[in-house]
Amino acid sequence: MLKLEKDTRHKVRFVLNGSPVSGWADARMLLSDFLRQELGETGTHVGCEHGVCGACTVRIEGRAVRSCLTLAVQAEGFDIQTVEGLAGDDGALNALQTAFRKHHALQCGYCTSGILMSLTDMFQRNPSPSRDEIEDVVGGHICRCTGYAGIMDAALEVAEAGAGK
Amino acid sequence: MKPSNFDYCRPDSVDEALSLLSEYGDDARIIAGGQSLMAMLNLRLAAADVLIDIGRLQELSECRQVGGYLEVGAAVTQAKLLNYPGLAEIQPLLAKALPNVGHFQTRNRGTVCGSIAHADPSSEIPLCLAALEGEVVLRSASGTRTLSAADFQTGMLATAIAPGEMITAARFPVAEQGAGYAFAEVARRRGDFAIVGLAAIARNGTLRLGAGGVAGKPAILEWQIEAGQLDDALNGFAWEMEGEDDIHATAKYRRQIVRQLGRKVLEEAKSCSS
Numbered sequence: 001m002l003k004l005e006k007d008t009r010h011k012v013r014f015v016l017n018g019s020p021v022s023g024w025a026d027a028r029m030l031l032s033d034f035l036r037q038e039l040g041e042t043g044t045h046v047g048c049e050h051g052v053c054g055a056c057t058v059r060i061e062g063r064a065v066r067s068c069l070t071l072a073v074q075a076e077g078f079d080i081q082t083v084e085g086l087a088g089d090d091g092a093l094n095a096l097q098t099a100f101r102k103h104h105a106l107q108c109g110y111c112t113s114g115i116l117m118s119l120t121d122m123f124q125r126n127p128s129p130s131r132d133e134i135e136d137v138v139g140g141h142i143c144r145c146t147g148y149a150g151i152m153d154a155a156l157e158v159a160e161a162g163a164g165k
Numbered sequence: 166m167k168p169s170n171f172d173y174c175r176p177d178s179v180d181e182a183l184s185l186l187s188e189y190g191d192d193a194r195i196i197a198g199g200q201s202l203m204a205m206l207n208l209r210l211a212a213a214d215v216l217i218d219i220g221r222l223q224e225l226s227e228c229r230q231v232g233g234y235l236e237v238g239a240a241v242t243q244a245k246l247l248n249y250p251g252l253a254e255i256q257p258l259l260a261k262a263l264p265n266v267g268h269f270q271t272r273n274r275g276t277v278c279g280s281i282a283h284a285d286p287s288s289e290i291p292l293c294l295a296a297l298e299g300e301v302v303l304r305s306a307s308g309t310r311t312l313s314a315a316d317f318q319t320g321m322l323a324t325a326i327a328p329g330e331m332i333t334a335a336r337f338p339v340a341e342q343g344a345g346y347a348f349a350e351v352a353r354r355r356g357d358f359a360i361v362g363l364a365a366i367a368r369n370g371t372l373r374l375g376a377g378g379v380a381g382k383p384a385i386l387e388w389q390i391e392a393g394q395l396d397d398a399l400n401g402f403a404w405e406m407e408g409e410d411d412i413h414a415t416a417k418y419r420r421q422i423v424r425q426l427g428r429k430v431l432e433e434a435k436s437c438s439s
Contacts, residue, residue: 003175074218
């Protein structure tokens, strides 16, 4: 049994975007804060901190989840992907990111990394989702700039191409 | 905000979790998916001295059909149940209701039993459990007991879980031959908490309607099709729940949803029955 006491820092290890990483966390440290403050991966954004806005969405074991509703210590040993893991090694944007750029699916960009992670999970399970299925996924995010039209256009283009991997 | 300080325990078995629960008593909280509890901890609406994480326990991670029930272990996520092979035949009400539970992203981590333990009045899963007359399996260091949904949820965010107990499974009755099931809800936006959620079952000349989001816990109307005016029964049901005004909707609007959408969802259930 794992027992971690409060007021003590504990070593947390997991695989982030394909590479093993580690850092120190209190038991109560949120995964979102751990990614940003301990690991310096600031692509994951923090909005409401109670699971509503979707800005902090990352993939844990492939599944899009709220990193603000997950403790860093709960991520121990898992495979985690953040927005930093989407582009190729050469920095080239992937198909989904390219579609976002083409369709002006972002303005301030605060919600973008979370939406990209949710859509990436969806496209990996279903390369050609319907508009309704995309709306269900995008419905888990708050965007205050775009009115969602560009986001839907970008996702639909990727769905039509069936190339959202 | 950030949660207040706590110890974190990850037991390797249910027995270990139960001995931790009896050791720490009311200072401890069980966490599985954390999609309700973490939000409440972050908002400091809840505090725990010890968190006992059962989310990785293999023995709680299975869905299986046992004796007329679909038994869902306490670590099974809402997404896992929604994607359970054949769910639409095994229990159509769950297949229809689960897409309304939270968001895609919270269903990926939130558990079925966690939602039942949280007992939010507008929550879809406790509503389905009550409408289907399902059961909750509770374990403590001293034994196991099974409660009906009606006995389990005692009110708004209140349950019959005793100190030292935890939910290990929820049992949903599998669909009856020829019965029809339907679900509908009104929410401000997709994925929001339901203002009113409605679950309907039609079988053997009987209609059963469960309503969430009006009273403190799911309320049930049973009605014989031959008994006459459904509208009167729905109107009486809408008033009996004594819903109140809040920031989401007025009591009057809630009654109207029960009358209008209630009729629609019952008719849909009836059309699915044979």
